[in-house]
Amino acid sequence: MSPDTMTSQTMTPAAGQAAQEQPVARRRVTGPIVAAVGGSESSAVLPAARYLATVTANDVLAVAAIEPLPLYFPAEAPLMVPPEYQSEVLEARRAELQKGVEQTAGARSGWRTNVLIGDAARVVTDVARAEGAPLIVMGVGRHRPIDRLLSRETTLRAIRHASCPVLAVGYAFDPPFHKVAIATDFSAASARAAEAVMPLLTDGAEVHLVHVWQPIGRVEQRWQVLDERYEQSLPEKFRRFRAVLKVPAGVTVKEEIRQGRTAERLLDFASAHHVDLIVAGRQGLNALARLVVGSTTSTLLRGANCSLLIAPEPSVQDLDRLQRVLSGAVEVSTPEAWAVLLDDFTRRNRDRVATVEVDDLDLGMQVIESGFGFQGASYDDRNEQVELMLSAKKDRMQHVTRTISGVESVAVGSDSQGRDMALRIRHGAGQTLLMFTTA
Numbered sequence: 496m497s498p499d500t501m502t503s504q505t506m507t508p509a510a511g512q513a514a515q516e517q518p519v520a521r522r523r524v525t526g527p528i529v530a531a532v533g534g535s536e537s538s539a540v541l542p543a544a545r546y547l548a549t550v551t552a553n554d555v556l557a558v559a560a561i562e563p564l565p566l567y568f569p570a571e572a573p574l575m576v577p578p579e580y581q582s583e584v585l586e587a588r589r590a591e592l593q594k595g596v597e598q599t600a601g602a603r604s605g606w607r608t609n610v611l612i613g614d615a616a617r618v619v620t621d622v623a624r625a626e627g628a629p630l631i632v633m634g635v636g637r638h639r640p641i642d643r644l645l646s647r648e649t650t651l652r653a654i655r656h657a658s659c660p661v662l663a664v665g666y667a668f669d670p671p672f673h674k675v676a677i678a679t680d681f682s683a684a685s686a687r688a689a690e691a692v693m694p695l696l697t698d699g700a701e702v703h704l705v706h707v708w709q710p711i712g713r714v715e716q717r718w719q720v721l722d723e724r725y726e727q728s729l730p731e732k733f734r735r736f737r738a739v740l741k742v743p744a745g746v747t748v749k750e751e752i753r754q755g756r757t758a759e760r761l762l763d764f765a766s767a768h769h770v771d772l773i774v775a776g777r778q779g780l781n782a783l784a785r786l787v788v789g790s791t792t793s794t795l796l797r798g799a800n801c802s803l804l805i806a807p808e809p810s811v812q813d814l815d816r817l818q819r820v821l822s823g824a825v826e827v828s829t830p831e832a833w834a835v836l837l838d839d840f841t842r843r844n845r846d847r848v849a850t851v852e853v854d855d856l857d858l859g860m861q862v863i864e865s866g867f868g869f870q871g872a873s874y875d876d877r878n879e880q881v882e883l884m885l886s887a888k889k890d891r892m893q894h895v896t897r898t899i900s901g902v903e904s905v906a907v908g909s910d911s912q913g914r915d916m917a918l919r920i921r922h923g924a925g926q927t928l929l930m931f932t933t934a
Contacts, residue, residue, distance in 0.1 A: 525627050525629070526553070526623075526626050526627030526628040526629055527553055527554040527555055527556040527607070527626055527628055528544055528547055528548055528551070528553045528554070528555050528556070528628060528629065528630050528631075528632060529555075529556050529558055529619060529622055529623045529626065529628045529630070529631045529632070530543075530544035530555055530556070530557045530558065530632045531558055531559075531560075531615070531619040531631060531632065531633040531634075531653070532557055532558065532559045532592060532595060533559050533560060533615055533634075533649075537633065537634035538634070538666065539634065539664045539665065539666060539667075539668040540632050540633060540634055540664060541557065541595055541596065541599040541600070542599055542668065543632050543662070543664045543668050543670070543802075544557070544599075544632050545599055545600050546670040546671070547630065547632065547662075547670075547695060550671075550694070550695055550697060551629070551630075551694055551695070553629065553630075554605065554606070554607070555600070555604075555606045555607075556606070556607045556608075556609060556622070556626060556628070557592055557595070557596050557606060557607070557608045557609070558608075558609045558610075558611070558618065558619055558622050559588055559591075559592045559608075559609070559610045559611075560610075560611055560612070560613055560614070560615035560618040560619065561584060561585065561588055561610065561611070561612050561613075562612075562613075562614070562615070563612050563613065581612075585610055585612070588610050589608065589610045592608050592610060593608055596608055609622060615649045615653075616649045616650075616652035616653040616656060617656065619631060619633070619653050619657075620653050620656045620657045620658070623657060623658065623659055624658045624659075628659050629659055629660075630659060630660050630661075630662060630691075630695075631653065631657055631659060631660070631661045631662065632661075632662045632664060633649070633650045633653060633661060633662070633663050633664070634650065634663065634664060635650060635663050635664065635665050635666070635796070635799075635802075635803075648796075650663050650796065651792075651793060651796055654777060654792060654796070654805045655777070657807055658807060659807065660688070660691040660692075660804055660805065660806040660807070661804070661805050662695075662802060662803070662804045663796060663802060663803045663804075663805070664802045665799075665800065665801055665802050668802055669771070671696075671697045671699075671700065672695065672696060672697075672700055672771055672772045672802075673699070673700060673701065673771055674700075674701050674703070674768060674769060674770045674771055674772075675692060675696065675700060675701070675702045675703065675770065675771070675772045675773075675774060676703045676705050676751075676761065676764055676765050676768070676770045676772070676773050676774065677689045677692065677702060677703065677704050677705065677774040677775075678705055678707070678757065678761050678773065678774065678775040678776075678791075678795075679704050679705065679706050679736055680706065680757075681706070681732045681733075681735070681736055681821055681822075682776065682821070683809045683813065683814050683817040683818050683821060684776030684777065684806075684808055684809060685736075685775070685776045686736060686739045686740075686776075686809075686817045686821060687776060687806050687807075687808075687809040687813055687817065688774050688775055688776040688777075688804070688805070688806035689704070689736075689739070689740055689774060690739065690740065690741070690806075691774070691804065691806040692772070692774045692804055693740060693741055693742060693743060693746075694743075695804075696743055696746050697743070697745070697746075698743075698744065698745030698746070699745055699746075700743075700745075700746045700747075701746075701747050701749070702742070702746060702747065702748045702749070703748075703749050703750075703751050703764070703768070703770070704733065704736065704737075704748060704749070704750050704751065705751045705752075705753065705760075705761055705764055706729065706732075706733070706750075706751070706752050706753070707752075707753045707754070707755060707756070707757040707760040707761060708725065708752075708753075708754060709754060709755060709756070710722040710725075710754060729752060732821075733750050735820055735821050735822075735911070736821065738820055738912075738913075739817055739820050739821065751764065757791050758791045758794035758795050758798065759794075761773065761775075761795065762794075762795065762798045762799060765799065765800070765801060766800065770801055771801045771802060772801060772802045772803070772804060773795060773799055773801060773802070773803050773804070774803075774804045774805075774806075775791065775792065775795060775803070775804075775805055775806075776805070776806055776807075776808070777792060777805050777806060777807050777808060792805055811827070811832045811835045811836060812835060812839055814827075815835075815836055815839055815840075815907065816839075816913075819907060819909035819913045819915070820909070820912075820913040823908060823909050823910065823911065824906060824907065824908045824909065825906065825907050826904055826905070826906035826907075826919075827904065827905050827906070828903065828904040830874070830876060830879070830902075833874040833881070833902070833905050834873065834874045834876070836905055836907070837872040837873055837874055837881070837905065838873070840872055840907055840915065840918060841869075841870075841871040841872055841873070843915055844869055844915050844931065845869065845870060845871065846868045846869065846870070847868065847869050847931045848866060848867070848868060848869075848888065848931065848932045849864075849867060849868070849869040849885060849929050849930060849931050849932065850862060850864065850865045850866070850929070850930050850932055851863045851864040851865075851867075851883065851885070851897060851927065851928070851929050851930075852927070852928050852930070853925060853926075853927050853928075854925050854926050854927075854928065855924060855925035863897065864885055864895055864897070865932075866888070866932075867885035867886060867887060867888070867895060868885060868886050868887070868888045869883075869884075869885055869929065869931070870884040870885055870886050870894065871883075871884040872884070872918060872929070874902075874905075878900075879900065879901075879902065880898050880899060880900050880902070881898075881899040881902050881905070881920055882896055882897065882898055882899070883896065883897040883899070883927075883929060884896050885897075897927070899920050899922055899927055900922065900923075901922045901923040902920055902921070902922050903921040903922060903923075904920075904921045905918070905919070905920055905921075906918070906919040906920075906921075907919075915931065916930065916931060917929060917930045917931065
């Protein structure tokens, strides 16, 4: 990060300023809201940040980026740039940013400002990560063909790299959010996006949970049966999805089902129902997707006539928490995540009575332990082993430790309320199951 930064003095807000805003703050999240200011596309950014700060009770950090000067070496003579030129540009941009903040929030708002040299998308996301920001606010950005060709869609690139949700506000941003469309495929990613928008809503908001699916559409009976089964499963999927959300008082939630391509149907719905905010989870972050634009997120950002909130993929802890409610199971095959998953599982279930059984292809199923209290599960990355620790209910000095090698995956099964029912560890030619016998 460049050392060329400026931080305004933090001062107490002017008396009565908060009272002029309509919403009332409900909670405070660690870190400031980061408002990315730059270009004509960001004219609504500072007003949006001011509004959201009153809703969430967060501070605001306004950030601007200056692209580094290119270096040219002509054949005859080098291009000479005065050494003070860059400093003058920085000072001018700082003054401009500070003026915009004072006009929007007031001279005594206490907002901080930061001007950095570098690529705007990287600067904003790096600052947000370092500050622990819960939200980045940006303009919708330019979507001209030349911008796509030269990868200048700053907001889209920021969405791809951000570690927190990004709110891309439209030119006509007019708070509060009245109608919100949340795209859901009932995955943990879409649930995390839905969670992210809830603190931004106020009394009277109307939320539409929009699920778009594409039937197989084949005439053969077996394909029609699959389509029917999926359609019949949707009420339960919606019920589980709603169970994840902490909906603020005064906010209504409705369910919508559409058929077709996700982005197209979602944009159609938003236009027909005058939606002022579309919410979705970030998709497609493999190496190829970073180079080839064509994801649902890109289509939504380029086609929406309203604001758009995109949330990043859930963390391991959030993935575990959400999938246990959404699907009743979470399975992880990456060793890097096993320690976190098992630590959280231990924290939730210590002292519950458990039975341990081993299901081996050669030996069959055998109950190894029964009636012991579960004390913990952990992953030792040095020896590549999972350990299960149990103790007698009346005497914890009587304990048993089971060591499992050759682990391939770790899974947690839960009931419809998200309460853990079992831990399954796949290994070698079989699996080990830890099942709870009491609530």
